[in-house]
Amino acid sequence: GFAELGFHQCINEPTHIKDESPRKKKKKATPTEDLQQFILQSLSNMFKYDQNHSFTTHDRFEMVLPVLLEILNQDDITHLIPALSYLPLAANSDRLCKQFNFQLLTLSKNLESKVRRNVVEVYKEFVEKIGQEYTALLPDSLPFISELLEDSDPQVEDTTHEIVKTIEKVTGESMDQHL
Numbered sequence: 790g791f792a793e794l795g796f797h798q799c800i801n802e803p804t805h806i807k808d809e810s811p812r813k814k815k816k817k818a819t820p821t822e823d824l825q826q827f828i829l830q831s832l833s834n835m836f837k838y839d840q841n842h843s844f845t846t847h848d849r850f851e852m853v854l855p856v857l858l859e860i861l862n863q864d865d866i867t868h869l870i871p872a873l874s875y876l877p878l879a880a881n882s883d884r885l886c887k888q889f890n891f892q893l894l895t896l897s898k899n900l901e902s903k904v905r906r907n908v909v910e911v912y913k914e915f916v917e918k919i920g921q922e923y924t925a926l927l928p929d930s931l932p933f934i935s936e937l938l939e940d941s942d943p944q945v946e947d948t949t950h951e952i953v954k955t956i957e958k959v960t961g962e963s964m965d966q967h968l
Contacts, residue, residue, distance in 0.1 A: 825860075829868035832857075836875035845879035854889060861896060861907040871908075875913040883925065889915075890926045892932040902942040909937060911949040914953050924960050927967075935968050 818826070832853070839845050856874065860869050869909040877889040893915070898907045916923055934956075953964050 792898075826868050829860075829872045833868070833871040833875055836872065836879035839879040842881040845876065845881070847882065847885065850880045850885050854892065857925075858892060858951070860895060861904050861911070862901065864903070866907050866910065868966070869876065869881075870911050870914050873911045874918050875918075877915070878918055886919070886922075887926060887929065890930060894930060897933050897937055902945065905937070905940060905942060905945045906948070909945055909952065913948055913952050913955065915964060916952055916959070920959050927960065931967050932960065938968060 835844050857869065857873050857876065860866065863869075873893070877886040880886065880889075893908060893912060897905055897912075899905055899908070919926075934949060934952065937945060938953070940946045940949065953968070957964055
């Protein structure tokens, strides 16, 4: 409805005001960027503290995930990382967790290195948060991880190596045989 449209618009369309002042080095956030930041922080907290899984229903998950994934093309995803990494945990559903895993990793094939860098940053946080439960996602994830280990962007490759170390830590086995 109207609220969903407003949510989608606020999250995905931050306006940028060009500041041509020579003495200002850092761009000041616009009101829309501030609103986006506030919404992402709020979502992150809702997902993080939804202990009885009453807020993060299947329908809300289906509505929020694509909107949040669209933000991966932005330069600063500081507030997006916790929101996205807590979302599948709050959903408390193996099926939705697998859906999240697949949709996020599919974006790792994006031609823009910025998007791939953002994907691996979110994925690293997700793997750390999900812990031992990640084992169920490993078979579906291996082809993506294997490809990311050979990415043309060194930052993507380095972060993927960190992800592999985290996977080894939570699963207790070496990934050498799989990759």
